[in-house]
Amino acid sequence: MKKLIIYSILGVMLLSVTSCYKADNWDAPSVRVHGRVIDSYTGENLLSSQNDWSIRIWERSWTASEPTNQNLPVKQDGSYNNSKLFAGTYDMLPYGGPFWPVTDTVKNVAFNGTTEQDFTVTPYLQLLDFETRLEGTNLFMSCRLKAPIRTGLPNLVEVKPFLSLTTFCGAGANSNIDIGEYSNKRIQINKSWQDEVGDSETSNVYTIGPLPVKAGYTYYVRLGANVNDANRKYNYTEIVRVDVP
Amino acid sequence: MKKRLLAYIALLGTLVFSQCRQLDLEPKGIMGEPELFGTEYGVKMYFTGLYNWLPIEDFQYYANDGYRRNDWATEKNSQGAMSGEYFNTWISVDNDGFGYWPYDRIREVNNFIQSFPNYKDKFPDETFNKLLGEAHFLRAYFYFGMAKRYGGVPIVTEVQNPLAGPEVLNVSRNTEYDTWKFIHDDLQFAIDNMSDDTKETGRANKYVAAALMSRAMLYAGSVAKYTESLGFKATELATQQGLAGMEPSQANEFFEYAVAAGKVVETGPFSLYNKHADKATNFASLFLDASSPETIFVKEYNRNSPRGNALQHNYDALMSPAPDMSSFVGAESFVPLDFMELYDMPAYTNPDGTPVRFDNRGDIRDGMEPRARGTMYLDGDELRGKTFSIQRGIYRTFDGVATDIQRGVNSAPINSNGNRILGGKGWTTEINGVTYTITGAHGNFEDQGGENNAFGSAFIRKYINPDMPTADVRDWRSDQSWVVFRLGEVYLNTAEALYELGQREEAFDYIAKIRERAGAKVVRPAIDMTMTNIGSINKANYTYSLEKSLQFIRDERQRELYAENHWWWDIRRWRTADQILNNFRQRLLSCYYVADEGKYIYLDEDNRFNRQWNASKSCYYEPIPWGEIGKNNNLLPQNPLY
Structure with missing residues (x-):
């Protein structure tokens, strides 16, 4: 009797877990975008700190509403990399860093497979x-x-x-x-x-x-x-x- | 048997169906518009719910989490703790806010303003105008709560039909200038139409509307004058479009409104509180005396009301040390030296750099500004039958200057080799055969955390109710009113606005009134028009320069309004928060016993936990709640830096 109860509980638990499983009808984001932020004076990567500022991106292939920006943090070596994005076209802008404001947003960059996009900025100091x-x-x-x-x-x-x-x-x-x-x-x-x-x-x-x-x-x-x-x-x-x- | 049962069912069936015809009745327990808007009492009931939700930062306000939190730990999460005004639980500035968006309340006000004219014939003109004015006051208060957070917000004055299409419902933001002007217009309507009867406590009248106008317009004037210094215009769309920020040329208009509103308040039956000969007691009492002629508007609390309505608070239980003066968790908010030294203080360091020797710890109170003593409790002060006793430790000998302690680090030679003795609660030490208790009874204990452990030398006195017996000082037992507006604040608003308008002498007429009541040594300092960009707290480097006397007025505000939840909004509107809270590491005044002399000294030290407060420039505008933007793209562009 006791065994029966335990087995049925186990069975119910097993069911309750497996029932959660359902294949997503949308592929996981797998597109990669990466690049460098170049100091216009030195031609080298901008000297940065981890997590100080970001590249802003807006997904333009989403048209149902005004997209809000996503942020790709720039790393200490002045590069950025994100390999978990959805494919589509995006606008990109280096924003909020220690350089003269960049006004020309790079428009309609196709993210598909691996995309490399470098930016050149002019540091204040x-x-x-x-x-x-x-x-x-x-x-x-x-x-x-x-x-x-x-x-x-x-x-x-x-x-x-x-x-x-x-x-x-x-x-x-x-x-x-x-x-x-x-x-x-x-x-x-x-x-x-x-x-x-x-x-x-x-x-x-x-x-x-x-x-x-x-x-x-x-x-x-x-x-x-x-x-x-x-x-x-x-x-x-x-x-x-x-x-x- | 079966037959009878069937008969019953049939009978029941007929009854049920015959009743249906009469179910379409007005329910008797719910009041509709005619009952609420058609009588003065009905309107009062309608307004009560709105008063309850006014954006008043009081005892129940969580700095990062909203109004009326109804949580016993509110004082640990207070605005003073978040902005460095208290040494307290370390809450950092959360720029995202809590999504304050009270359009539901604004809709209720709009509903009243729209429908009330249908009932005009039921009221004498004077009553009708008074109530309509009150509605405009309430609406302005909700908009003020948003304008100071977001800048420009959509001005909605109509009761929107929820079934109207997105082209109607998706409203856009108005500019920040228009939003503040709208607040001004609503309040002007309220001032013109409300009565000057001040008898009803907790309810607005024309002077309350004027006091809110004074506060709000000063905020708007400062935003207009100083936002330029933030440098948002270069990159930020919201600032370029006037949604977050105004032009310096628009500042004077608002400063003039603030001065005018202050003059309206002065025509009312108010005066600075001056009932007690002892100026310290007088200052402390003004917050507790229900008959204070200084009070313009209060938010009332009542400990006997049902629990769960946010109508009681825990201020005494969480600001006084347990177990001597509180029977609950106890105190965790202490006054940092940075704020203490804004007041007149006795010298605790001699001209030659050595610490002054005091016979008693409490002697630090001699020569301290009475207002400071009315704001904080120091060693030797009494509360609820016990005496405050605050000491950090013992020096065997102190042969040197105050800076030898190197801000209190253990590695300083004078603090090494057992010369400085620190200890836990109740610990003793023996020096030359004499046993000493290392610390005071209320701190500073090395083995304890923040609770009931006097970091520095002062507990908060402002708003503490000394008449409660300690056994009663528990959670949800406090019910002193929160003083929302008082004449002292309005004087300071007027003084600052006048000074900004270049009327310096007139400004200091008001400062002199405040300082005289405070018992300050110099009642009316000479006007100093030298420019400086260095502030008082944290020696902040402002990004703009101002006259030294204007900085004095700002400091006067903080001396008078410490712990009244103004500081954060003030450093925000002055656009100095990111510089004042730039690695703001609070300093603490610590008392030591010097064993070989039998004397006490006070030293300026860094706080033991290395707590630092920081704010970035994004603190000046909270983001428009993202969820609202998701519903309504017309709210874009988002505020600067998000």
Whole structure:
């Protein structure tokens, strides 16, 4: 009797699970789009941070209503990649990053199989001559700012240090060490380029430190600087590995 | 037997069918339009439901989750906790909001405005106008709740037919300018038509409408003046189309409306609360005294009403420390040093950099602005028969300057090698044969979390009802009213609007009234027109410059209105939130006993949990609820940065 009950319960449970199974009449999204975001000054990929900003896409082959945008996050190396999209035609726009606004949306890109689409952007700022220096367990970082286009440049906001214990380093990186000892050392400028630097294209050296670091640890560090546009994202230096003896 | 049963069934059948003819009756238990709109009492009943849902950020407001939450933990999720005003549970700014979209309530108001004229002959003119004015006040309040979140929203003044086609129902957004103008027009109608009778507590009159006008128009003026500094125009369609943002040239119009509304309030029977000789007690009492002549409008609570109606709250139980002063979860909101030092404070650091030695911990209160003491409880203050006792730890010896503590880190030499002693609740230590309790009775405990653990040196006093016995301080036992509008706020609104209009001396006439009642040392500071872009809290770098005296007026607002749920809306409309909450790591004032001297010192430290508040520029406009856009594409473009 007991066995019978157990078996019937098992049977019912089995049924209840299998009954959920039904093949979807729509294929899983499988189309890939990828590409690079290129810095117009260097020709290299834009120095970015994981999860700082995105490529916006709008699916135009959907016509039943106005499509809202999807976002493809740009990675630290300045590339983006998404392999789980539905096939169709899309508009694409690099949006909300640390560069002069891109106004020409790339229209009607066909996503079908694998699509490669690169974008070229003009960063607000370049961070030059990045140097790191250790004094015992205090880290110093320095760089100069360069603004090739200064007409209409929003005010400078700040130069900020980023330290991480992984190779991911920057404002959007989860492993960014966000403590007062570091963030309080940022240099807040909040002036126009003219008031802060003058007529020159390149600023004097900004040095940030001392930043207390721990002996025996390996840090990945960089500096970022931003301007007061709507998004206030950072232009970065490259990431440098610092081994604290 | 069978026969009889059949007979019964037949009889029953006839009865049932014969009744059907009379089922088509007006139900007696439901009131229709003639009953509600045809009598003054009926209209009052109709309005009551709307009053209940006015967007008032009160004791029951969850910063990221809406009005009337009816949850015991509201104070942990308060707007002050979200915006860095309290050291509290760490709630971060959620730009998405909670989809506030009260078109259902607006429809109810529109229904009244549309149909009420059919009943005009049932009322004397004065009553008719008064009630119609009240409806416009209610509608303006709902629109204000949306305009401050979204900027421009669709202005719907008609009762839409739900069966009308999408071409009628899919309304578009109006511009932000038109939305604020609509709020102005509705409130102007309310002021012109409502009575000046202030007897009915919790219900609007012309002065309440004017007070809302004062607040709303100041908000609109600031948005117009400062939105440009955000730089949205370059890329954001919603700003380019005037849906999110206005032009600086439109600011003065709104500032003038705010000043005019303030003058209307001043013609009413209101005065700053001044019933007690002791200015600290006086300031604390103004929020509790039901007969305060400063109060313009309250939202009432009543602990004896049925549960589940959001008509009781838990403020006392969640703002006072348990078990001494609360019999429930207890306090988790503390005043950071950043806000304490806006007030007159006694020096706690000597000119040579060494900490001032105090004989008693409570001596920190000497020389503190009375208004500050009416806003917070410090060591030595009494509540419900117990005395606040707050101390972080002990220094065996303190031979150095205050900055030697390096913001309180353990690795600082003066904090090392057992010189600084921290401890848990009730822990003791022995120094040279004398046993000391390391902490105060109400914190700061290293072994405890945030509850009932005074981080820093102050608990909140504003709105705390000292007359409740501790045993009664439990969940859902508090019922002090929320003061929605008071004359003090209207004075500050007028002062700020006047200053923005360049009438500096007139502005400071109002500031002087506020500061005199507060007991501030300097009642009327000299006007300083030097430009600065550095704010007070977090030494924020604003993206625009303003005169130092205008910054003083902004600070005065925060001194007066701390913990009244204005701060977040203020830093939003000033467009400074993303700079003030830019790695805002609250500082705390910590008290230590110096064992070898037998004295107490106060030190400026970073908060132990490394809590930091951040806001991005997307905080200035919440996104139009995506679900609404899904139903109605005409609501596009979406607000900036979403």
